[in-house]
Amino acid sequence: MDIPTFLRDNNLLSPLFFLSTTIFILFLVKRTKILVFKSIENLPPGPPQFPLIGNLLQVGDKPHVSMANFAKKYGPLISLRLGKQLVVVASSLEAAMGILKTQDRFLSSRSIPAAFQQKPLLPHSLIWSDCNQTWKNLRTLCRTELFSAKSLESQSILREEKVRQLLDFLYRNQGQVIDIEDVVFTTLLNTLSCIIFGKDMAQFADHGCGSTRDGLKESLHQVIEYGGRVKDVGSFYPMLERFDLHGLTRATKKVFDKVFACWEVVIEERRVVVGSTTWSSDHQALTFLDRMLENGFSNEQIYQLVMELFVAGTNTTTSTIIWVMTELIRHKEVMSKIEQEIQKHIISDQIPISQLSQLTYLQACIKETFRLHPPVPLLLPHLAVETCNVMNYTIPKNTKIFVNVWAMGRDPTLWDDPCRYNPERFTDLKLDYKGQDFELLPFGSGRRMCPGLPSGIKSVEYILASLIHEFDWGVPNGDDPSKLDVNEKFGIAMKRENPLKLIFKQKCYKDC
Numbered sequence: 001m002d003i004p005t006f007l008r009d010n011n012l013l014s015p016l017f018f019l020s021t022t023i024f025i026l027f028l029v030k031r032t033k034i035l036v037f038k039s040i041e042n043l044p045p046g047p048p049q050f051p052l053i054g055n056l057l058q059v060g061d062k063p064h065v066s067m068a069n070f071a072k073k074y075g076p077l078i079s080l081r082l083g084k085q086l087v088v089v090a091s092s093l094e095a096a097m098g099i100l101k102t103q104d105r106f107l108s109s110r111s112i113p114a115a116f117q118q119k120p121l122l123p124h125s126l127i128w129s130d131c132n133q134t135w136k137n138l139r140t141l142c143r144t145e146l147f148s149a150k151s152l153e154s155q156s157i158l159r160e161e162k163v164r165q166l167l168d169f170l171y172r173n174q175g176q177v178i179d180i181e182d183v184v185f186t187t188l189l190n191t192l193s194c195i196i197f198g199k200d201m202a203q204f205a206d207h208g209c210g211s212t213r214d215g216l217k218e219s220l221h222q223v224i225e226y227g228g229r230v231k232d233v234g235s236f237y238p239m240l241e242r243f244d245l246h247g248l249t250r251a252t253k254k255v256f257d258k259v260f261a262c263w264e265v266v267i268e269e270r271r272v273v274v275g276s277t278t279w280s281s282d283h284q285a286l287t288f289l290d291r292m293l294e295n296g297f298s299n300e301q302i303y304q305l306v307m308e309l310f311v312a313g314t315n316t317t318t319s320t321i322i323w324v325m326t327e328l329i330r331h332k333e334v335m336s337k338i339e340q341e342i343q344k345h346i347i348s349d350q351i352p353i354s355q356l357s358q359l360t361y362l363q364a365c366i367k368e369t370f371r372l373h374p375p376v377p378l379l380l381p382h383l384a385v386e387t388c389n390v391m392n393y394t395i396p397k398n399t400k401i402f403v404n405v406w407a408m409g410r411d412p413t414l415w416d417d418p419c420r421y422n423p424e425r426f427t428d429l430k431l432d433y434k435g436q437d438f439e440l441l442p443f444g445s446g447r448r449m450c451p452g453l454p455s456g457i458k459s460v461e462y463i464l465a466s467l468i469h470e471f472d473w474g475v476p477n478g479d480d481p482s483k484l485d486v487n488e489k490f491g492i493a494m495k496r497e498n499p500l501k502l503i504f505k506q507k508c509y510k511d512c
């Protein structure tokens, strides 16, 4: 591809990008000493860099793909320059282990995208903090109150109710083409908002067409969109960060303010109840909000943590379910096997959560989907707090670090016939996604590993099993299901480029 086409395709000629680049060059001219990158000894190898911009133009809109291509040429641990920012990318089992295990202590800080640079709230962050005491306390609170076996058990009735509402909605909309992502997202959002606030915060779109988005749903989509933007001049040139040239920090703040104003009412009502002399945590149905209030959280602490849980929890889980459905529609024989498995093990009308563990073939399909379509293909960006060594290369302090789990899932030295969707590879293989087996890391590993794994997996298994148990699924307009595309859109969670529109009808054994 020639450079003008590349610039046009990647929207790099947009007025905003043009303006910000011009301002940046003027800035540089004043400070000529940073025109040349300082050369650092013994960095991992990488592609040649252009002056000023480094490898920016080579990375494009699908960084997981371009970085995987670089790894094929330069090896499993590569270094790039995105503007002024030094970036190291791991793309093999050994390199991932070096980063997430051997040097985990030095490489577990975070690089914060512009959208989340909300200065007053950042000290209360779980996702974007260093591994400090606040971060430890927040992880412990979430683990015990949201993600422990006991908490999941106590959430079972609620989850069953939310899935019942999803199925009822689908029954009412049979015969229509449905945007399955929207209904799954709504279900997950309401499950989480009931756990946290004790009430629903989203509604299913009318007629299942996915075009109506209400308050919180729309706001979360916006935050996720701003947070996942690849082109962010401030993160490429840290000295420009404070100018917020793309307006992402300001735009996100606006959305946050709107959402927090609604939450404030709920929080204040509850604060009065929890603060009353008659309050006893033993005898009342507790929400996560109650727990935070009992722990003396301020409104700002609550806003930040809850927003992070919504952003991290709903989007990734939805994306997993959509990719599994995509592959099952493409592979009819795999779908049939899951149906047989469900019929064999589940005798009741609605699947009880307690019986999900028997659906081992469904679990193999989920693992195979994580391998080919990891929802967070580069994990969240890590940052080096100290200079250290990985695979005998130097990783200097303040380097931004990605682990390309998408590339690892397609590595022919780890997987036979890696591009083929073949869940059977996991039926005998004792390989899990819990952070011990470095071949498969959809949730990461080490101290920054996803704390929401038990909750996310429970939702994925339960929603998928229920959708498959109740309905037969297909593509509209008589299209060939095996030709359904798998084009990806990079973001905080990697989605399908085109929405997954499906038709569905009640299973015939359910009619009889």
Ligand code: HEM
Residues within 6 Å of the ligand: 126, 127, 128, 308, 309, 310, 312, 313, 314, 316, 317, 320, 375, 376, 379, 380, 381, 382, 442, 443, 444, 445, 447, 448, 449, 450, 451, 452, 453, 455, 456, 457, 460
């Ligand atoms: C299938 C679903 C999910 C997937 C694939 C997933 C994946 C991930 C990944 C890859 C990371 C970053 C790991 C790293 O940077 O090394 C992460 C972090 C995180 N996830 Fe999840 N996640 C899922 C569900 C959830 C849920 C349901 C929640 C909460 C409701 C959640 C909350 C978080 C939080 C708070 C972090 C930040 C942890 C930290 O920085 O210490 N995730 N997740």
